[in-house]
Amino acid sequence: MRLDCPICGARDRREFTYVGDAVLLDRPAPDAPFEAWDDYLHNRDNPAGVTRDLWYHESGCSAWLVVTRNTLTHEVMETRLAAEVKEAGV
Amino acid sequence: MMAKTPLEGMEPLSLGKATLSELDLGRLTSIAPYRGQEAALSDALKEAHGMLAPAPNRATGKEGARAIWFGQGLILLAGPAPDETLARHAALTDQSDAWAVVRLEGDAAADVLARLVPIDLRPYVFKRGHTARTELQHMMASVTKLGETTFQIMVFRAFARTLHHDLQGAMERVAARARP
Numbered sequence: 001m002r003l004d005c006p007i008c009g010a011r012d013r014r015e016f017t018y019v020g021d022a023v024l025l026d027r028p029a030p031d032a033p034f035e036a037w038d039d040y041l042h043n044r045d046n047p048a049g050v051t052r053d054l055w056y057h058e059s060g061c062s063a064w065l066v067v068t069r070n071t072l073t074h075e076v077m078e079t080r081l082a083a084e085v086k087e088a089g090v
Numbered sequence: 091m092m093a094k095t096p097l098e099g100m101e102p103l104s105l106g107k108a109t110l111s112e113l114d115l116g117r118l119t120s121i122a123p124y125r126g127q128e129a130a131l132s133d134a135l136k137e138a139h140g141m142l143a144p145a146p147n148r149a150t151g152k153e154g155a156r157a158i159w160f161g162q163g164l165i166l167l168a169g170p171a172p173d174e175t176l177a178r179h180a181a182l183t184d185q186s187d188a189w190a191v192v193r194l195e196g197d198a199a200a201d202v203l204a205r206l207v208p209i210d211l212r213p214y215v216f217k218r219g220h221t222a223r224t225e226l227q228h229m230m231a232s233v234t235k236l237g238e239t240t241f242q243i244m245v246f247r248a249f250a251r252t253l254h255h256d257l258q259g260a261m262e263r264v265a266a267r268a269r270p
Contacts, residue, residue: 001242059225
């Protein structure tokens, strides 16, 4: 498996660390209802299909990435810098 | 008190068509430009040390004063003490004692490195002046191509002997496969 780091280019999976669902970028407000925090901290979908994960390019440029991939076909559809995704708000 | 290099001045090691030796780059400073200050930092670097800031995956400058791209938003200045004008545009951190640095050179150098590093090292892909933050065995490393068959490899100082061990092993195995 390879991931296209937007900074370094295509790199082997071993350079990356899987962090979890990209929902972690959408941190609720401190006073958000209990259910929002419960979802944010604990509840995850387990999709058969397209999913968005956070990966950390640990042995490379140290960037955080949002990787869109398909769990059925193992296709990696898109990799973007998490900082850009966060700033764009999508 | 005598300063010791991470590999304590190891003798150069030649096996087959590859030679490994320790490098002392002098002063090492990481440069992290402040947001929006990348261009000003590059100008200041040019003015003070003669090289522009490197783009990602590239190194600028020459032996004795090199600027090596070192990760997202990070440059390593190797050689001179950083000019104080750089501090207006970037956070500067002394890294001089933090890294072990070796040079691997020779016709078999790329073959040796290819056993340890998961990047494309073919000469028309990874060229002189290119650099990569990548993994060497299980160590975070910086690999820079200094010449046609010459590579500079940096790992954290604590891994100096592991680096030497892994490179020596790869050199032995590549040499063993070479046809006489």
